[in-house]
Amino acid sequence: MTDRPDLTSSTDSLPQTLPDEFSFIRRHFRRLAGKDALDLTDDAAVFTPPSGKELVIAADAMVEGVHFLPDDPPDTIGRKLLRTNLSDMAAMGANPFAWLLTLACPKADSRYNDAWFEAFSDGLAEDQALFGVSLLGGDTTSTRGPLVLSLTILGDVSPGQALRRNGAQEGDGLWVTGTIGDGALGLLALQDKVADPTGWLTERYRLPRPRLGLDLSGIAHAAMDVSDGLVQDTGHLARESELGARLNVDSVPLSDAARSVVTDNDGLALCLTGGDDYELLLAVPDDQTSALLARCRAQKIAVTRIGEFVSDQAGVQVLRHDGSLFPLRHQGWSHF
């Protein structure tokens, strides 16, 4: 996010006006910049990594019309992207501290005006304070297509303590935080396909809640966040650990708002495969159950055992309590 001035004609050596890109960054992003960002005026940011830690880094992109709706409130759009990245940090057991943002902005689209970006930046400022991170840098450019945002997140973790996907062991319980399906139902609510009188589902679609701070090293054998559908992501965790998983559909935690609109198997299947949950999926040995429950209680985060990892099958079996198979047409969402 480099200031790029188009100062003035050389026949007049006094700077007169700031160019669009320069003033845009100054207006909307400089206030988010941490001390290491060098006021966003240099080619890069410089920081001293936390002593005695490993660093954890991830990048995610969001595209208008794919990951958010064109008429979503602008203050939630940047926060959603930041929170999905923070959820990746939570999945690794990392402590996030900084982020970078690039944006390709549709210049011909008058919605993306100064007021829009002021609200966008307001939302990010609020979440920066909430999650203790600061902006390090980035880039702005124009596009003839939809708004594309890309965010890189940086965190730290004690050496060897990062949670991985490949550590689940046979017999581990399959656990999930929070509730599942709200995000997918929230998208339907915004499309007027389901009722959402309290706004809970809509808010869960727009503002994921990254499950940071649980400190599950030594408790969970493996972890990831649920972004592309509970069943698909369970399959991923199992496959990376060279195991299978059995998932008890009747144990999957649904919010009250979800229960009030999920009236049949199709609705339940949507919750299991819709994605946009950003809850943590965990492999936890049974002798760590009480430790898991204590950590989650301390952070006021619900956690539910929804199945177990097995070695007698590959893939994911989704079962009802009576042992019958639950019908699913697909397991989740592919962004590509």
Place this chain on the structure above:
Amino acid sequence: MTDRPDLTSSTDSLPQTLPDEFSFIRRHFRRLAGKDALDLTDDAAVFTPPSGKELVIAADAMVEGVHFLPDDPPDTIGRKLLRTNLSDMAAMGANPFAWLLTLACPKADSRYNDAWFEAFSDGLAEDQALFGVSLLGGDTTSTRGPLVLSLTILGDVSPGQALRRNGAQEGDGLWVTGTIGDGALGLLALQDKVADPTGWLTERYRLPRPRLGLDLSGIAHAAMDVSDGLVQDTGHLARESELGARLNVDSVPLSDAARSVVTDNDGLALCLTGGDDYELLLAVPDDQTSALLARCRAQKIAVTRIGEFVSDQAGVQVLRHDGSLFPLRHQGWSHF
């Protein structure tokens, strides 16, 4: 760049096919992944920062039709983005070691097929080897707009040795590496507006040459890379240092290829303002001139004194050798 499998129906617990996104990442990007990237299978990468160093981080985006042409060879497009980011590392005096990539791919555009991404990845593999960096992670998604790429680069620098933009002092020489204007003329050559019989200009547009490895700490007071036009970027360096600059247009180094097509003031003005140079712009006190020349000679990089920093004016004065003002309508390029 997370693998996201859409494995199979739950009524059949054996994984059968990999989803598009999963296999796409496996086919084209896993071979670029460094050891810290966890094979691109986790939510994030984990690495140990180099001991006793500061880290330097930057992100830049490139959009089809803005920063590259839709029919540019795919192997050069990723390399151009990587090299522009490496140029940011060079400007900071940093040693790059890793990068992350997000891409928003136009799914409806049949040009962006497997063969295209294989060539794209081939180019990146070549440059990874050339510059000693490796892929740490990223994300893939689809878009209804043009291809948008965003790259984050990570490097290290000895504590306190990062070059900044704000350190120029009155009387410092203004120096530039390599030659100026080739990139802007290369774009014109690709549009059949100027001749480029040797292909030099075209190659310079497509493949910038990041000026890494010069080790100018203690020699240069300030540095940045020239991306948006020599005059504009000189103005930026001067302004951040609270100085002005005088730039001697007749000293600006042009390649033989550029000289053969620059026949008037308009052509020269294009070189001074066109951008896409990715050369280093340096503020160097005269008592460090011989050290600068020695470092550049050792790396076989040309360097030329093109002006000086002054305190008796703000902005940039662009002068001919006879002291007359050189006519410029604007100073550079705003991407936004």
